[in-house]
Amino acid sequence: xxxxxxxxxxxxxxxxxxxxxxxxxxxxxxxxxxxxxxxxxxxxxxxxxxxxxxxxxxxxxxxxxxxxxxxxxxxxxxxxxxxxxxxxxxxxxxxxxxxxxxxxxxxxxxxxxxxxxxxxxxxxxxxxxxxxxxxxxxxxxxxxxxxxxxxxxxxxxxxxxxxxxxxxxxxxxxxxxxxxxxxxxxxxxxxxxxxxxxxxxxxxxxxxxxxxxxxxxxxxxxxxxxxxxxx
Amino acid sequence: xxxxxxxxxxxxxxxxxxxxxxxxxxxxxxxxxxxxxxxxxxxxxxxxxxxxxxxxxxxxxxxxxxxxxxxxxxxxxxxxxxxxxxxxxxxxxxxxxxxxxxxxxxxxxxxxxxxxxxxxxxxxxxxxxxxxxxxxxxxxxxxxxxxxxxxxxxxxxxxxxxxxxxxxxxxxxxxxxxxxxxxxxxxxxxxxxxxxxxxxxxxxxxxxxxxxxxxxxxxxxxxxxxxxxxxxxxxxxxxxxxxxxxxxxxxxxxxxxxxxxxxxxxxxxxxxxxxxxxxxxxxxxxxxxxxxxxxxxxxxxxxxxxxxxxxxxxxxxxxxxxxxxxxxxxxxxxxxxxxxxxxxxxxxxxxxxxxxxxxxxxxxxxxxxxxxxxxxxxxxxxxxxxxxxxxxxxxxxxxxxxxxxxxxxxxxxxxxxxxxxxxxxxxxxxxxxxxxxxxxxxxxxxxxxxxxxxxxxxxxxxxxxxxxxxxxxxxxxxxxxxxxxxxxxxxxxxxxxxxxxxxxxxxxxxxxxxxxxxxxxxxxxxxxxxxxxxxxxxxxxxxxxxxxxxxxxxxxxxxxxxxxxxxxxxxxxxxxxx
Numbered sequence: 150x151x152x153x154x155x156x157x158x159x160x161x162x163x164x165x166x167x168x169x170x171x172x173x174x175x176x177x178x179x180x181x182x183x184x185x186x187x188x189x190x191x192x193x194x195x196x197x198x199x200x201x202x203x204x205x206x207x208x209x210x211x212x213x214x215x216x217x218x219x220x221x222x223x224x225x226x227x228x229x230x231x232x233x234x235x236x237x238x239x240x241x242x243x244x245x246x247x248x249x250x251x252x253x254x255x256x257x258x259x260x261x262x263x264x265x266x267x268x269x270x271x272x273x274x275x276x277x278x279x280x281x282x283x284x285x286x287x288x289x290x291x292x293x294x295x296x297x298x299x300x301x302x303x304x305x306x307x308x309x310x311x312x313x314x315x316x317x318x319x320x321x322x323x324x325x326x327x328x329x330x331x332x333x334x335x336x337x338x339x340x341x342x343x344x345x346x347x348x349x350x351x352x353x354x355x356x357x358x359x360x361x362x363x364x365x366x367x368x369x370x371x372x373x374x375x376x377x378x379x380x
Numbered sequence: 381x382x383x384x385x386x387x388x389x390x391x392x393x394x395x396x397x398x399x400x401x402x403x404x405x406x407x408x409x410x411x412x413x414x415x416x417x418x419x420x421x422x423x424x425x426x427x428x429x430x431x432x433x434x435x436x437x438x439x440x441x442x443x444x445x446x447x448x449x450x451x452x453x454x455x456x457x458x459x460x461x462x463x464x465x466x467x468x469x470x471x472x473x474x475x476x477x478x479x480x481x482x483x484x485x486x487x488x489x490x491x492x493x494x495x496x497x498x499x500x501x502x503x504x505x506x507x508x509x510x511x512x513x514x515x516x517x518x519x520x521x522x523x524x525x526x527x528x529x530x531x532x533x534x535x536x537x538x539x540x541x542x543x544x545x546x547x548x549x550x551x552x553x554x555x556x557x558x559x560x561x562x563x564x565x566x567x568x569x570x571x572x573x574x575x576x577x578x579x580x581x582x583x584x585x586x587x588x589x590x591x592x593x594x595x596x597x598x599x600x601x602x603x604x605x606x607x608x609x610x611x612x613x614x615x616x617x618x619x620x621x622x623x624x625x626x627x628x629x630x631x632x633x634x635x636x637x638x639x640x641x642x643x644x645x646x647x648x649x650x651x652x653x654x655x656x657x658x659x660x661x662x663x664x665x666x667x668x669x670x671x672x673x674x675x676x677x678x679x680x681x682x683x684x685x686x687x688x689x690x691x692x693x694x695x696x697x698x699x700x701x702x703x704x705x706x707x708x709x710x711x712x713x714x715x716x717x718x719x720x721x722x723x724x725x726x727x728x729x730x731x732x733x734x735x736x737x738x739x740x741x742x743x744x745x746x747x748x749x750x751x752x753x754x755x756x757x758x759x760x761x762x763x764x765x766x767x768x769x770x771x772x773x774x775x776x777x778x779x780x781x782x783x784x785x786x787x788x789x790x791x792x793x794x795x796x797x798x799x800x801x802x803x804x805x806x807x808x809x810x811x812x813x814x815x816x817x818x819x820x821x822x823x824x825x826x827x828x829x830x831x832x833x834x835x836x837x838x839x840x841x842x843x844x845x846x847x848x849x850x851x852x853x854x855x856x857x858x859x860x861x862x863x864x865x866x867x868x869x870x871x872x873x874x875x876x877x878x879x880x881x882x883x884x885x886x887x888x889x890x891x892x893x894x895x896x897x898x899x900x901x902x903x904x905x906x907x908x909x910x911x912x913x914x915x916x917x918x919x920x921x922x923x924x925x926x927x928x929x930x931x932x933x934x935x936x937x938x939x940x941x942x943x944x945x946x947x948x949x950x951x952x953x954x955x956x957x958x
Contacts, residue, residue, distance in 0.1 A: 153793045154811040156825040160670055163769070164815075178755050182692055185751075197699050211713035211728065232882045239625040272628040272719040277727065278880045280866050280873055286713070321713045323863040333739050333867035 163290040201362075208288050213271045215289040217263055217309040219282060227283035227307065230259040237278035243269035261309060264290055265301040273321045282323055282333050283308075289317040392475060393417040399438045403707040404428035415651070415891050418478040423493035423721025426481050430496040431481070435469060436598075441468035441477055442730070443794070444500035444781040446920040447507060449514035450942055453540040455909045457888070460484055462491045464510060466918070467892055471778075471792070474799055478637055478892065483516070484526050493520035495633045502781025513538040513615075523635060524544075528608040528957060537616055544616055550719035558604045561592050563594065570921055573601065576939075584687050584943040586668045589927070593944075598938045604929040610957040618917040622883030626917065631717035634955040637672035637898040639665075639708065641955075642721040647802065648904040649723045652886050654769050655858060659804075666803045667738060668708065670834040672746065675701045676898025677785075679829040684824070685756065686766045688940075693755055696748045699725025703744060707737050711940070722860035723884055725852030742835055748846035749831060757825075766821035770933055770945030773818055774858030780932065783923035785867055786949065789826045790818035794932045796896040809839045821920040858884050885913020897922050898948045921955040 159246055167173050189196055209213035219227045232249035246261035275284050294300040392414050395412040399545045404437045406907040420517040421429050433441040445467040452458040461690060464481040483491035483813035496503045507518045508527040515536040518524055524730035525531060532554040534540050561575045578584070578591040585591070588609035594602045600689040614633065631638040643665050650657065682697035710731050712720035720727055731737075756762050773783065777790035787794055795812045796816035797805040815822035852859045865872035886908040894903035900922030907916040926949045934942040 152811055154813050154829065155815065156813050156829045157815040157817055157822055159827060160821075163761060169760060171760050174759055178759070181754050182749050183694075197702060202673070206821055208708040209713070209731070211711070211731075231876070235879050237625070239628045253491060270628050271714060272715065272717070274625070274628070274719075277860060280876055282863070294812060326932065330862065330864040331867070349922060352564040362640065 157365060184271040208290075208320075210231060210288075210325060212286070212288040212290070213273045214287050214317065214320050215266070215292055216269075216275070217285050217287055217305055217313070218262065218304065218307045219285055220309055225255070225261075226258060226304070227281050228259045229255060229283070230257045230262075231280065233278045233280060234275035235283055237274045239272060239274060240268045240270045242266075242270075243275060259304065262304050264302050264307060265300060266294070266296060266302055276323060277371055279323070285312065285322040287317045288320045289313065318376055381694070388783075389413045390417070392473075399436060402431040405432070414478070414889070416476050416478045418480055418534065420480045420482055423483055423491070426479075427494040427499070428494060429479070429500045432645065433477070434499055436795045436947075439470060439477075440472040442471045442778050443469040443471065443783075444502035444506075444925075445469050445476065445901065446892075446905065447503055447510060447919070448905060448918040449510040449516055449538065450907060450916050451514065451538065451540045453875060455907075455915055458482075461489070462514065462516065464493060464516060465918075466496075466746070467903065467905070469794075471794060476892070476894070488549070490515055490517055492517040492519055494519050495524075497521055500781065500929065501779050501808070501932075502925045503685065505924060509924075509951055512536070513638075515539070523554060528611045530554065530608065541797055544620070550603075553585065556606075558592055560602060561594060561604070564620065569657070577937070578942070580606075584946060585951075586683055586947075586953060587956075589951065589953060589956075591931075593942070595939070600934050600937060600939065600942060603934055604941075605927060605931050607953075608957050609928065610899065610953045612958065614919065614958040615917055616912050620913070622913045623881075624884065626718045626914065627721060627723075628717065631719055632954050632957065633921065634676070634898060634902075634923070635716060635951045636952055637669075638716065638718050639672040639720060640897050640902065641893065642675075642718065643669050643803075643902050644720045644893065644895045644897065644902045646723045647895065648891055648906050649884070649886060651893055652889060653858060653884070655853055655855060657725055657853055658850045659692075660846050660849045661853075662803045663841050663845045664726060664730055664734075664851060665721065666805070667838050667845070668711070669803075670736075671704045671707065671839045671843075671898075673834050674831045674899050676705050677831050680898075680947070680950040681752070681824060681827055684761075684944070687943050687947045688762070690756060690881040691758075693752045694911060696751050697701055699750050700741075700745050707718070707741060710734075710737060714811045722852070724855060725850075729851050735845065735847075737840060742839055742842075745835060746832075749828065753828065757828075761820065765940075765944050765946055766774060766819065766824060767817075768819050769937055769941040770820040770948060771818055772929070776929075776932075777818065780929035782900065782929060783899070783922050785826045785830065786900065786929075787918055788812065789822040791816045796894055796901055800894075802895060804841070805837070808837050810837050810840075820944050820948045822830045844907070885910065885912065894920070899923055899926065899952065899955075919955075919958060921958065923949075923951050923956040927951050927956055 221227055230245050232245055235243040236246050242265040244261060244263040245259050247257045248260040250258040276286060306354055311343060324332065389411065393413040395580055396417045396419065398865055400409050400411055400419055401407065403409070405421055405428060407423060407424055407437065409429060410420040412420060419429070433439045437486040447464060447466045450463050450465055452463065460482050462483040464483065464834065466479040468477050468479065488496060493516060495507055497507060498520070504525060507521055509525055511517045511518060512529050515537055527538055530550045532550045533548045573594055573596045575592060575594045578593060580588045580590040590606035592604050592606065593600045614629055617629055626645060627642055630641040633641045644873060663808040677703050678697040682694040685693045706719050709715045711734070712727060713717050753820055768795050770791050772786070774791045776791060777787050783794065791814055793812050793814045797878040798812050810833045813826050813833060815826050838929055860879055861872040861875050866876045889909045890907045890909055892905045894901050901920065903920030906914050930949060932947065934945055
């Protein structure tokens, strides 16, 4: 805690004769700007301006750029379509449609996972909300589109690709190397109990499975398609 | 039974009750002891009470802070549907007070109350806003027109029964030009005066602001500002989202110092929850807020000097800003819209090299400030453009509700960080810079000195910042549990799920919290009904009264003076129009 300082005392209203003559002040100003010029010429590599796009700014590992959907060891998406990122999104840019996964350890998977990059505000709330470590962000900030439809990224453009990571690097994510946190255990490594995944076969073998309506989804679609129209 | 329920008031509220009992409103006004001493009054007594609160030697509530409406349609408790909430500040008592004007229900849902524009000129725009968004009829208001929504808008957007999906087409002929600007004004011995539009898209406005000015030769004889071109329904959006989801929206209020907005907002919610944050988290917020203040002033001064032709300073000041952006990006992953704070702490702990980065900035910023000082402060051209232009006297500044550097440049040492210290500001050694002249040059000097004082605060805060420790509260009803626990522990996952899906349960009630933003007092008035999101959230943007004063400030000056004055006001359209 301290006092109040009156700055108008430091700069008197009347300028001195030398300052009013103007020429000395011009020279003093030139000394400042030319000083910068000389220093910048001497330190050409350290210039604050960047020759974008040839040269790019080096961002931190927390940069919030384009999203990626993480995959398991077996290549399937980690996402279990729990809708938590969709709910947490302040811009309401995520659309998820869930389907039933054939592998019981996973239960659900996203049939549709769309992010509207034109709506997205890159706040990272989806990454914070994910309980399965399924959505991360990258340092890729170069997303330009010609149409609005183009800006809606679906699973094929969001799925993690090694070459994209190689080029841009990971950005905002739930944990960083060496911060003492662990990724969730990968369900693809766990023994899948019960069975290999097909519910009807398991049911016929008498395995007690919860009996419920499978709901819409492409994996259920064949059975829907087989149903005769007249019925 | 709590103290408040027993009818025992705090000393401040007790004093206020004694004073209000002696006022013309007398026994009809009720004094409550909420987060602030609160006077409840009917519209018939409001004008008399307002005069009393301003003039009574035991009150002296001179500074008009905020006026907003609340619609209680979907909230249980309040007796009538609409109320107007006013916040005032007294320099003598150094405290805020709230006045709630309870508006009786009318069959046509058009509540009427007297305008207090004659008591506090600052109420002018705030009343227009309440008229625009709630449809309150302020009798005796000189210019009661819509301000944020356009003139072809139908209905009142913040009413709870207004369907937000509606769209209203706005055509060019709907633009409301002030009545006085349409008439010709011929003065004796003069040419006909002419009316010009500065803006909406003018390089000097640094945003979309429309100024209609009548010129008599070079001099401005009358002006009116038309705003609202950047209105994005922040308050309506806040009502539709969870408490935490509002944070990215606050970044877009004053986007030049977005960190400060977030801190101001989450402080309000944390106070409602009664939550304490670890000291380390609060210190990090303080450090980054002060860096944001430096950015805010850099942008203001840099752009202002460009407007009057001094281009070099802009590059020097913006280099500071770029460097500070890099620090913010290393902390949270974004340069402009940081979204770094969360209710209960921060999104993520600071990086390992935080201290080194901050100290590097403390080294690199002062030389640029010195260069600008050398180029500008004693330059004759700058002096001629700045000195004596955009004059605001002390009394005018208070009457117009100015805060921040604008008010301090007119000689009033009111700084929220000093008047009501939060986040350790009372522990640090720093000075409140003031100036006496109240002109553009004084505002420039105050901002330059404030940057130096901010550096001083940051240096002291860094010295006491613990190397490690929590930045977040460990109350998992508010803060997301650590990710490790969420992945592997069922109980944490449940907390996580409840927080994401339902939001933070904030106890019902209301709160006004205010901090020192880059431009002045930044306040958030939040009403909770116990759901996961705000029932009502009002921002008190410091730009708003500053811009309202602009049309009075520039009268008598030339257009080029008006451009210089607009720069020193530091108008951020995102905050002005919300």
